[in-house]
Amino acid sequence: MAVPKFKKSRSNTRKRRSQWKATAPTLVKCSNRACREQKPPHIACPSCGQHAGRQVVEPA
Amino acid sequence: MPTPTKGARLGGSPSHERLMLANLATSLFEHGRITTTEAKAKRLRPLAERLITKSKKGDLHNRREVMKTVRDKDVVHKLFAEIGPFFADRNGGYTRVVKTMPRKGDNAQMAVIELVNEKTATAEAEAARGTKFAKDESAQQSTAGSVGDESVSDETAAGEAAPTTPEVGSESEDENKDQS
Numbered sequence: 531m532a533v534p535k536f537k538k539s540r541s542n543t544r545k546r547r548s549q550w551k552a553t554a555p556t557l558v559k560c561s562n563r564a565c566r567e568q569k570p571p572h573i574a575c576p577s578c579g580q581h582a583g584r585q586v587v588e589p590a
Numbered sequence: 591m592p593t594p595t596k597g598a599r600l601g602g603s604p605s606h607e608r609l610m611l612a613n614l615a616t617s618l619f620e621h622g623r624i625t626t627t628e629a630k631a632k633r634l635r636p637l638a639e640r641l642i643t644k645s646k647k648g649d650l651h652n653r654r655e656v657m658k659t660v661r662d663k664d665v666v667h668k669l670f671a672e673i674g675p676f677f678a679d680r681n682g683g684y685t686r687v688v689k690t691m692p693r694k695g696d697n698a699q700m701a702v703i704e705l706v707n708e709k710t711a712t713a714e715a716e717a718a719r720g721t722k723f724a725k726d727e728s729a730q731q732s733t734a735g736s737v738g739d740e741s742v743s744d745e746t747a748a749g750e751a752a753p754t755t756p757e758v759g760s761e762s763e764d765e766n767k768d769q770s
Contacts, residue, residue, distance in 0.1 A: 573689045574702070586688045586702055587625075 596636075598629040611637055612659045618685070619665050619673060623704035631687045631701040638703075642684045645674030673705065679713040680706070 557568040565578035574581035579589040600607045614634045617624050619641075626634070641659060644652040648670055660666050677684050683706065690700045709717075716722055 570691070573691060576691045581688050584688075587690050 597633045600630060600633060612661070615641060616660050616662050616665050618703060618705070619660065619669050620662070622707070623702060625690065625700060625702050627693075628689060628699040628701040631703040634703055635685050635687060639682060639684050641669065642673060642677055645669045646677060648674060680710055
């Protein structure tokens with residue numbers, strides 16, 4: 531069985547983890563003029579429940 | 591080589607997939623709108639539309655064909671008595687899939703699939719005028735394609751000065767109006 535030969539230094543560990551980042555989600559403004567909340571694109575607005583001028587889901 | 595089915599494979603086996611799609615279709619016709627994952631909604635759409643097309647024909651053979659998929663007799667009755675006749679003047683596109691926010695538990699892409707409950711703009715206009723567009727009339731009258739008939743119907747259309755917007759364009763106009 532393969533066994534690590536050297537201890538991973540704190541520096542190497544931290545350098546590795548420094549590349550582990552979160553990305554900001556893409557958001558657009560709701561096309562409903564009364565709402566204008568930020569929402570993911572191509573998705574029914576979670577705050578007003580409209581999509582393409584149509585009430586699709588219950589607003590949260 | 592047979593063409594693979596479009597969209598995701600569902601469940602663990604073909605029979606499981608058939609059952610899931612059949613249950614989804616039953617729920618859709620029962621409730622008119624269901625919330626499910628996007629993958630399932632995308633698989634359900636062609637199946638549901640085929641079933642509605644069968645229900646529009648409305649004879650016993652087609653009813654039996656639908657019964658193969660939708661096993662609930664009440665739902666099949668509703669499909670043939672209400673849903674099919676409602677879509678009489680719509681040629682396909684009976685359902686609508688709208689994406690919604692991802693599910694909390696597993697972040698799965700969710701969507702709402704619903705039966706389109708509006709009439710087409712052309713159908714509404716025809717109902718208001720009590721006549722049909724020249725192109726539709728000529729298509730109905732003469733599949734044989736006699737030139738004389740077409741010219742006559744063209745003249746009548748010009749006399750009425752009917753708006754001859756194609757279906758797709760007028761639908762998008764409607765959407766624009768709703769946004770304001």
